[in-house]
Amino acid sequence: MMTKKTEEKIFKVLMILSTSIIICCLLLIMGTVLIKGLPTLSIEMLTEVPQGGYYFGKGGGILNAIVGSLYLSLGATFLAFLIALPVSLYMNVYLINKNKLLNLIRYLLDLLWGVPSIVYGAFGFIIMVYFGLRTSLLAGIITVALFIIPIMIRAMDEVFKTVPRGLIEAAFSLGSTKSETAFKVFFKQVVPSVVTAVLLSFGRAIGDAASILFTAGYTDSIPTSLLEPTATLPLAVFFQLSSPIPEVQNRAYASALVLILIILIISVLARIIANKNNIKTVVNKRFIYYKNIRNNYNLSYKKRAKTKNKLKY
Amino acid sequence: MKATETEIKINNLNVFHGNHHTLKNINIEIPKQKITVILGSSGCGKTTLLKCLNRLTDLYSNIKVKGEIIINGEDILHSKEDITDIRRKMGLLSQMPYPLPMNIYNNIAYGLKISGRNKKKYLNKRVEYYLKQINLWEEVKDRLKDPASSLSLGQQQRLCLARGLTVDPDIILADEPTSALDPVSSNAIEELFLNLKQHYTTVLVTHTLRQAKRIADYVVFMYLGEIIEQGPADEFFNNPKMDKTKSYLGGTSN
Numbered sequence A: 001m002m003t004k005k006t007e008e009k010i011f012k013v014l015m016i017l018s019t020s021i022i023i024c025c026l027l028l029i030m031g032t033v034l035i036k037g038l039p040t041l042s043i044e045m046l047t048e049v050p051q052g053g054y055y056f057g058k059g060g061g062i063l064n065a066i067v068g069s070l071y072l073s074l075g076a077t078f079l080a081f082l083i084a085l086p087v088s089l090y091m092n093v094y095l096i097n098k099n100k101l102l103n104l105i106r107y108l109l110d111l112l113w114g115v116p117s118i119v120y121g122a123f124g125f126i127i128m129v130y131f132g133l134r135t136s137l138l139a140g141i142i143t144v145a146l147f148i149i150p151i152m153i154r155a156m157d158e159v160f161k162t163v164p165r166g167l168i169e170a171a172f173s174l175g176s177t178k179s180e181t182a183f184k185v186f187f188k189q190v191v192p193s194v195v196t197a198v199l200l201s202f203g204r205a206i207g208d209a210a211s212i213l214f215t216a217g218y219t220d221s222i223p224t225s226l227l228e229p230t231a232t233l234p235l236a237v238f239f240q241l242s243s244p245i246p247e248v249q250n251r252a253y254a255s256a257l258v259l260i261l262i263i264l265i266i267s268v269l270a271r272i273i274a275n276k277n278n279i280k281t282v283v284n285k286r287f288i289y290y291k292n293i294r295n296n297y298n299l300s301y302k303k304r305a306k307t308k309n310k311l312k313y
Numbered sequence B: 001m002k003a004t005e006t007e008i009k010i011n012n013l014n015v016f017h018g019n020h021h022t023l024k025n026i027n028i029e030i031p032k033q034k035i036t037v038i039l040g041s042s043g044c045g046k047t048t049l050l051k052c053l054n055r056l057t058d059l060y061s062n063i064k065v066k067g068e069i070i071i072n073g074e075d076i077l078h079s080k081e082d083i084t085d086i087r088r089k090m091g092l093l094s095q096m097p098y099p100l101p102m103n104i105y106n107n108i109a110y111g112l113k114i115s116g117r118n119k120k121k122y123l124n125k126r127v128e129y130y131l132k133q134i135n136l137w138e139e140v141k142d143r144l145k146d147p148a149s150s151l152s153l154g155q156q157q158r159l160c161l162a163r164g165l166t167v168d169p170d171i172i173l174a175d176e177p178t179s180a181l182d183p184v185s186s187n188a189i190e191e192l193f194l195n196l197k198q199h200y201t202t203v204l205v206t207h208t209l210r211q212a213k214r215i216a217d218y219v220v221f222m223y224l225g226e227i228i229e230q231g232p233a234d235e236f237f238n239n240p241k242m243d244k245t246k247s248y249l250g251g252t253s254n
Helices: A004-037 A043-047 A063-094 A099-114 A117-131 A137-160 A165-173 A178-207 A233-241 A246-275 A278-298 A301-307 B046-053 B083-088 B104-114 B120-133 B153-165 B183-196 B209-215 B233-238 B243-252
Strands: B006-017 B020-031 B035-039 B063-071 B090-093 B171-175 B201-206 B218-223 B226-232
Touching: A004 A246, A043 A063, A043 A246, A063 A099, A063 A137, A063 A178, A063 A233, A063 A246, A099 A137, A117 A137, A137 A178, A165 A178, A165 B083, A165 B090, A165 B153, A178 A246, A178 B104, A233 A246, B006 B046, B006 B201, B020 B035, B020 B046, B020 B201, B020 B218, B020 B226, B035 B046, B035 B209, B046 B063, B046 B171, B046 B201, B083 B090, B090 B153, B104 B120, B104 B153, B120 B153, B153 B171, B153 B183, B171 B183, B183 B201, B183 B209, B201 B209, B209 B233, B218 B233, B218 B243, B226 B233, B226 B243
Parallel strands: B035 B201, B035 B218, B090 B171, B171 B201
Antiparallel strands: B006 B020, B006 B063, B218 B226
């Protein structure tokens, strides 16, 4: 029979192994993109739009895709935010006593979250055809917004759920109406997590290729109106990588690098803002308070008498 | 001693959590401008009873409330009056202080602002008044713009009490307000209750017998959702009638 010790060892090795595999994968991805992309990445690539023959290795850059991606994801994030914030506030302040309905809504949103983005793309395409829109920035923005709304709502909702009920009760017992509770109290408490949710969704929006394949199109120029098609970074990667010319392929990696950098900046921002979370400070404070009590209790009787006067709550 | 008026009259109150019968046939007359202590061990329905009084039970799914709670001649459970007006008549102090996510000044000013009093001068004056009333002014007057969460728990609890007073309630509901506090802060809160007694009707939930003895005028003793015994404090503590009361009093007061 296996002893407990060997069992323990086997599981430990297994866990270390799987952790290292996943970290190695990440490093490999980053490494490949860096090694292949970094030498090709140049000021020219970041500041110029493709010139004639760009896709055969001639001069130019991917500014069209960078700007297009930013336009598209900023627009989509803004549009999604306008819908996601009211929904999540509604769920957590107005529907607070309707557990069954809430569970149903959350379940549906999770389903939507799970729908592959290519399906959103196809759906967006049908709507476009119905309204007679051509592939355009607008169509892309709407499709991507639809795609990230469930993500944004659930990201907000998960944090909104953790707002202590006591705070909501306190607001209500002061005679606040539901909208006062939602916007003057609840919203203030969750601002940092709202920002995090928005940035997270922005990251998803800028990185997705499938939903914009049919809807935003692709072009070599920077769009000047909502009704023009637009290039995007994920599609820039896709098109350049499918080229047989090695130089162009390397440009795909450089584009991927730019995309990764943008997402990296966004997620670092999200981190910094989340760390300023004021829910956290309240929790920490309570934790310290209890720790003080416990420490005080654990001290020897003599010491306790001494420190008694020092502790301030 | 003059005959006391009744502030809140509870008739045949029954509360169900799903299938669980949480409160059974509660009848209480809560006297005006006295401290009524609801006493009982954990899980006997004290907090639920308190939440019925300002209808915070509305915020929970599958709670059913039946019966009558009459305040100022009106049954608040079936009232057509706006629920926010009913709640505004009562200040709530919960187990843990939950300061609003704003600075100290705005925590007090919030109640005034939502009832439509927005003038800067007036607000300044009232904020000082309320903070003095709870003996917090001296401690915080130099840092009114700090977030309320930077205060100690004891200070936060007092701030919450003041916040509740800003909407001019007739009644203060307190749900084990000192259970998370150290003895010094607890004493401060208890003293505040005694001082405020002449202006407000106080309903205090506690499981601490000693606290009840110190401040109660009228005691309601509950056990598993039922009222076992109620009466004026002297009578209740010195001459309990029911066996359960006797054992509770005997079991915890050393």
